[in-house]
Amino acid sequence: MGVRETRDFGRYLGLPSVLGRNKSATFRYIEEKVRERLLSKAGKEVMLKSVAQALPIFTMSVFFIPARMCDKIEMLFNRYWWGGGNSNSRGVHWMSWNRLSVPKCQVGLGFRRLHEFNIALLAKQGWRLLTTPHLLVSQLLKAKYFPKCSFTDVVLGNNPSYMWRSILAGQSVMKEGLARWIGDGRDTKIWGWSWLADHANPALTTAPVDLLRDATVNGLMDVEGQWDEGVL
Structure with missing residues (x-):
């Protein structure tokens, strides 16, 4: 019918409109955008943290970026840091990116690990x-x-x-990192959920009773909303 086929469906609100099977190819525009912004300027740390590492945040808050793509982008960051002020100059890499990504309080430079940062942003969507x-x-x-x-x-x-x-x-x-406020306890299960006021062990470690496996915390309270010590 004379309809031409296109391979580029463009982007909507800055995100790809169509996701194919090759996710690395789909999100390659992030790598290309990073390459464009890594210019030779003073203050490489500020440039990396405030500009380069901020570029993929919007996409990472919606989609899971393949780990290989994250590694390629971090390779550009590392090359820019140790190179002569651009992402194409290799230079001598005196320290790996993993070491540079350690927080400053632990004698690192505090750069982001993109894969872990991507997971954190997606966890925020779940929250x-x-x-x-x-x-x-x-x-x-x-x-x-x-x-x-x-x-x-x-x-x-x-x-x-x-x-x-x-x-x-x-x-x-x-x-x-999830914990629950008990309230009346009707929506919180006794076993398998984190509801104890204990940061180290917020969930019960005792074996569940088969008949009470799906019981809720309100069954451990009396009519006044106080803990029933006899049941406990």
Whole structure:
């Protein structure tokens, strides 16, 4: 019918409109943008932290970037740091990027590790789904992917979108630092959830009772909302 085929579907709001199977090729524009911004200027540390490392934040807060792509971008950062002021000059790399990424309080320079930073941003999206269920995006994702459970219990499922895969990539990190306010205890399970006032062991370590495996914390309280020491 004379319709021409295109390989570039462009971007919407700065994000790729279509995600193909080759995610490295899809997100290559991040690498190209970093190459353009790493110019020869004074203050390499400020340049890297304030400009270069800030470029992929918007994309990383929505999509999971392949680890290989993160490594290539960090290679550009490292080459720029040790080179002659541009991303093409290699120079002598006296220290690896892993060492440079150590916090300054631990005798590093505090540069970001892009892969870990990507996971942290995606964990923040999961936190928003968990704490703001009234938002339209939260309601849509819950209706489609986890209508009968909480975000903390959802699994990947069959044929999810890449955006949902990306959000779930940060789920485990979010759960590591997750704790619950008890309130009336009706929405918090006794076993498997972090609800104790103990930073080291916020979840029960005792074996669950089979008949009470799905019991909630309100069963440990009396009618006045105080802890029932007899039940405990």
